[in-house]
Amino acid sequence: VNLAIPAAIGATVTPSTTLLTCFGDTNASITVSGVTGGQGSNYSYTLNRVSPTASSSGPQASPVFSGLGAGTYTVSIIDGYNCSFTSADIVITEPTKVESLLVKETSQTCLTGTTLRLSATGGTGLYEYSSTPDFATVLGTFASSTTVSVSPGTYMYYVRDVNGCEANVSNQIKIDPLPTLVVNVDATNAFINCSGDNTGVIVATANGGLGNYIYTLEDALGNTIAATQLTPGRFTELLAGDYQVHVDSGDCEATSIIVSITEPDSPLIAPFTTSNITCNGSNNGSITVNASGGTGQIRYAISPQLNQFFETNTFGDLAPGTYDVIAQDELGCFMVINFTITEPDPLALTIVSGSLLPEVCTGDMDGEFSVELSGGTAPYSVALDDINGTYTTGALTQTEFPFTNLEGGDKVVYVRDALGCETEWNITFPESVTIAPEASVAYGCTNNISTNTVTVTVDASITDPADLDYSLNGGTYQTSNVFVNVPAGLSHYIDVRHTNGCIKRTASFDIEQYDALSITSAIGEINEIVAV
Incomplete structure (x- = not known):
């Protein structure tokens, strides 16, 4: 009995392709041919998937x-015979x-439309795209991406490669119409409120356009005006006048209506x-x-109550x-008015040093004094002793x-200034002296000698005799008011002097001459003696 050892099984294992046409395809096949060895027949075949899952x-x-x-x-x-054969790995990609x-890609502006960028990856070769899934109309081809200019509307695209492999439908983008720029x-x-002030205010608000608004103030002719713009x-701080506001929003522009700022x-x-x-x-x-x-x-208020207004314009x-x-x-x-109210200094009077000269003797009318005035409002007017008397204006x-x-x-000195202000001053002025001297002559005889x-x-106003002294005919003054045995003669006089300096003279008087009395006798007629 010969037991023959069969040859090892051999075979040719061939894939229909090593690269599928499209991602996800399942149309590849593997064929085993030229099987030899083993029993020579009665073969069975098993496909083993190694990856991605066994x-x-x-x-x-x-x-x-x-x-x-x-x-x-x-x-x-x-x-x-249970002889087996396993092929090498067959890789299908x-x-x-x-x-x-x-x-x-770009947003629309007032002057340009929106552009979309359609891009694709994967697959093989050039891509073509269509707005319909059946690609009834192919809009174009691109290698990796393409730019499409569109108007407002809703867009999505279908893409496939040269092998007809279709991509997922693109995302959808809606392009809304650009809002009109309105100011x-x-x-x-x-x-x-106050003519000439710069308190006018204009507030502009833009809507639509592209945003990022730039506001510019213009006059009614469109000339730019430099103005304070604390917020856009x-x-x-605008003066009275006509204004408009121009707004730039990218390449969108709009101008407001004309606004007139008024003033009183x-x-x-x-x-x-x-x-x-x-x-x-x-x-x-x-x-x-x-x-x-x-x-x-118009109403008025005066400090310190500046919150209390009156219709009267006089305070x-x-x-x-x-x-x-x-x-x-x-x-x-x-308007605020600032002013100052002043008042003159008080009227003041002083006696000029050394000017007071009293009337020494009553009736001489030679007394005098001078006053110095200050304060009040010049020119001054003065009167003496009578407030209703005649005033002297300087x-x-x-x-x-x-x-x-x-x-x-x-x-009493009465003073009146230019505005009618009045005052009075009591002046202490010495009283004058009334002497009124009178001389009386009395004659006598002593030891037959004539005396006077x-x-x-x-x-009577002079109550103190010590205030007086006396001088006869210009002679030496004496304290006594009696002169004895004044020589006979005519036109004698006596000066009476007061301690205040007043000197008054008596009326002139005569002193008679009386000789000593003598008697002589002589025989006169019969039985007569004549005594002389």
Whole structure:
């Protein structure tokens, strides 16, 4: 008995392709041919899938395996003797999956449309695209991407490669119409309360366009105006006039309607006159404000109550000081007036040093004094002793006033300044002396010698004899008012001197001469003696 050892099984294992046409295809096949060895017949075939996932198919009598996708395979052959054969790995690959992506490349502007970029990866070779899944109309081809200009609408595309492998449908992009750029203006504060002020405000708000608005203020002719713009579109510190706002939004432009900023026809003016206090301490200062212009009724307030307004434009009875007056119209336009009320210094009087010369003797009318005036308002007027008497008005710069030909006794000086302010001053003025001397002569005889006595009497107003002394005929003064045995003669006189310097003379008087009495006798007629 010969036991023959069969030859090892051998075979040719051939895939229909090693590269599938499209990602995900399952149309590849593996065919086993030229099987030899082993039993020589009675072969069965098993397909082993190694990757991506391990699996087996068979055994089967047919040497052909179909409906295969990408993967790594081996084929096992077994005969009736259980002899076996396993082929080398058979690798079937597939192209990468065709993927498409649609993005917005550029956004539309007022001058240009939107562009979309369609790109694809995977698959094989050039790509073609269509807006319909059946590719009834091919819109174009591209190697990796293409740019498509579109108008507003909704877009998505279908893509396939040269092998007809289709990508997933692209994402969908909706292009909305670009909103029209519109500029709205708020003219709520487009007016000026006070003529000439720059308090006008225009607020512009843009909508539509491309955003990123740039606001520019223009005059009615479209000329750019430099203006304060604290926030975009808010223009402040504007004078009266016509304005418009131009807005740039990318390549979109729009201009607002014309807005007129108005102001009152006449500016608020507030000329005023003040009157200072006439007499010190009288608090009769005043101010009159003759405001005009502005809007509506004008009211007035004066410090310190600047929140209390009156319709009257005159404020009186003001004390010295600095004040503020506000003149304000119905729109709150106001002017502040600052002014000062002054008062003259108090009228003051002083006696000029060395000027007081009293009347020494009553009736001489030679008393005098001068006064120096200050304060008040020049020129000054003065009167003496009679408030309703005749006043003497000095020159504008005159401050010294003399009073002459005065009799003795206290005086009252009345002073009146240019504004009628009055004052009076009591002047202590020495009383004059009334001597009124009178000389009386009395004759006598002593030891047959003639004698005389001259006695001087004075006015009863002189109560202290010690204030007087006496001089006969210009001789030496004596304290006694009696002169004895004045020589006979005519026109004698006695000066009486007061301690204040007053000297008064008596009326002249004569002193008779009386000889000593002598008697002689002689015989006269019969029985007669004659005594002489």
